[in-house]
Amino acid sequence: MALIASSMVLCLIALLLGSDGPRGQVPVTMTWIAVSGGIAATLLWVGRWPNRTQSIVFAVTCNTAVALACLAHPNPLAALIGCIAFATFGAYIAFFHTTAFVLYNFAVAAAVGVYEAWRLARSGHLALAGVDLWLVLEVNIALPLAIGILVRALAGDLLRADRDPLTGLLNRRAFQHHALGMMLAHRGLDGHLVVLVIDLDNFKVLNDKRGHAAGDDALVQVARALLGAADGQAVVARSGGEEFLVAGTSPVCNADALADRICRAIEASAAGVTASIGTACTVLDHTPPNEQQALLDALVSASDAAMYQAKRRGGNQFQHHKVC
Numbered sequence: 070m071a072l073i074a075s076s077m078v079l080c081l082i083a084l085l086l087g088s089d090g091p092r093g094q095v096p097v098t099m100t101w102i103a104v105s106g107g108i109a110a111t112l113l114w115v116g117r118w119p120n121r122t123q124s125i126v127f128a129v130t131c132n133t134a135v136a137l138a139c140l141a142h143p144n145p146l147a148a149l150i151g152c153i154a155f156a157t158f159g160a161y162i163a164f165f166h167t168t169a170f171v172l173y174n175f176a177v178a179a180a181v182g183v184y185e186a187w188r189l190a191r192s193g194h195l196a197l198a199g200v201d202l203w204l205v206l207e208v209n210i211a212l213p214l215a216i217g218i219l220v221r222a223l224a225g226d227l228l229r230a231d232r233d234p235l236t237g238l239l240n241r242r243a244f245q246h247h248a249l250g251m252m253l254a255h256r257g258l259d260g261h262l263v264v265l266v267i268d269l270d271n272f273k274v275l276n277d278k279r280g281h282a283a284g285d286d287a288l289v290q291v292a293r294a295l296l297g298a299a300d301g302q303a304v305v306a307r308s309g310g311e312e313f314l315v316a317g318t319s320p321v322c323n324a325d326a327l328a329d330r331i332c333r334a335i336e337a338s339a340a341g342v343t344a345s346i347g348t349a350c351t352v353l354d355h356t357p358p359n360e361q362q363a364l365l366d367a368l369v370s371a372s373d374a375a376m377y378q379a380k381r382r383g384g385n386q387f388q389h390h391k392v393c
Contacts, residue, residue, distance in 0.1 A: 071114035073157060074131060078107035081138055089144065096141035103141070106134035124165055131158045132174050139181050145188035146197070152182040152205045159213035164220055171213050178209045233307040235285055236292035241314070244306035245365065248316040251304060252361050255318055255353045262316065263324040263350040264365070266372040267295070267331065269311040270343045270384035283341075290340035298334040299327065314369070324348035328387035336385060343385035347376030 081104045084090035091100050110130045113119050119127060135154045142148040155178035162170045182205045189198035231243035239247060252262060269291065276284040288311065295305050295313060303317035317327065328346045335344045349371035356364055375390040382388070 070127065070161065071111045074107050074110040074114070074127075077131070077134065077138075077154065078104055078111065081107065084138075084142070089147070091141040092143060096143070099137045099141035103134040103138040106130045106137075110134070125170075128158055128162050128166065128170070128174070132177055136177055136181050139185060145185045145192065146194070146201070149182060149185040149189060149198070149201045149205060152178055152185065153208050155181075156208045156212040159209055160216045163213040163216040168217070171217065175209055175213070179206060182206060182209075236289055236307050238292050238295070238313070239304065239306035241306060241308040244304055244308065244314050244316070245362070247304040247306075248365055249361055251302075251316060251318065252353065252356075252365065253358060256356070256358075259320070260353045261319045261322045261350045262353050262365075262368065263319045263322075263327065263348060264368040264372045265315040265324060265328060265331065265387075266308075266347045266369065266376040267291075267313040267315065267335075267344050268346075268376050268380065269335075269340075270345055270380065272311040272342060275342060287340040287342055290338045291335055291342070291344070294334040294338040294340070295331060298331045316365075318353065319350065322350045322352070324350055324389060325387070328389070332385065332387055345376050345380035345384045346387035347372040347374065347379060347390065348387060349375060349390040 081100055085097065085100055085104075091097050107130075110127050113123050113127045132155065135151070135158070139148040139151045142151065155174060159171055159174045159178070162174050182202055186198040186202035189201070231239060231246075233240045248262075248264075255262070269287070272284065272287070275287060288307070291313065292305075292307065295315065299305055299315055300317060303315055306314045308314045315327075315331070319327070325348075328348050332344060332346055335342065349368045351364065351368060371390040375388040379386050379388040
């Protein structure tokens with residue numbers, strides 16, 4: 070996007086320096102304002118990815134710059150053709166922002182386009198004005214619409230790719246992503262990250278005796294029990310088979326209350342199984358972002374070891390591995 074904004078700046082400067090550019094104090098001033106807007110928009114993309122507010126400022130600035138540049142040009146045909154540039158920023162808005170914002174960009178493009186078409190028609194080129202206006206409107210509708218449809222289609226696929234198809238819980242890959250996000254959000258704050266590994270007891274026996282359909286139903290019931298027992302901020306996932314993962318925050322390095330709640334919820338559910346649970350926790354300190362993946366992996370491994378200890382002791386219980 071920096072390249073697109075900077076190329077707009079270069080085009081406008083070329084017009085100002087050439088013989089076909091705007092003439093008169095007001096049009097020249099409008100074009101220089103558009104140039105300044107293009108430079109500001111370019112700087113928003115230099116060296117970093119803009120945040121949401123900066124992205125909105127970028128889109129509005131570029132939209133305004135294109136409008137000013139088109140309105141300032143003395144040739145209505147050239148100005149009308151220039152309205153095609155609105156489509157580029159309309160596509161950007163469709164990809165990153167809301168439908169209302171896309172409609173705002175289109176409204177500005179349509180208003181400027183209609184005005185320039187009127188100027189062209191007044192000069193005796195009525196048919197040319199109508200055809201070019203239609204092309205401008207067509208491009209400014211079709212390109213953002215196509216991008217919007219693509220984004221929504223991909224968003225649905227990405228959402229489904231993060232979910233376990235049977236239980237609807239996050240899968241292991243999505244668990245990593247969401248847990249790391251939780252760690253980043255609470256980095257440097259007082260508190261602890263708690264990770265639980267839950268493995269169902271004698272699940273193979275259930276499958277062998279009652280069939281895979283009963284096993285699948287048990288997994289669904291366990292997923293519901295986990296969501297009910299964990300708080301709304303916890304990350305709950307099925308890591309594969311009959312194993313589940315939970316990550317959450319706690320004011321103390323102790324997951325006993327959560328583990329006991331989950332253990333009792335699974336036992337009381339319609340799943341017909343119990344669970345062995347391993348827990349581990351660590352301080353949410355100033356661990357650098359590039360080290361947090363290793364820290365999360367260590368917590369999962371420690372919880373896994375504690376879970377096997379609970380299973381060896383008969384199951385339907387939890388064991389804690391303190392990593393703090």
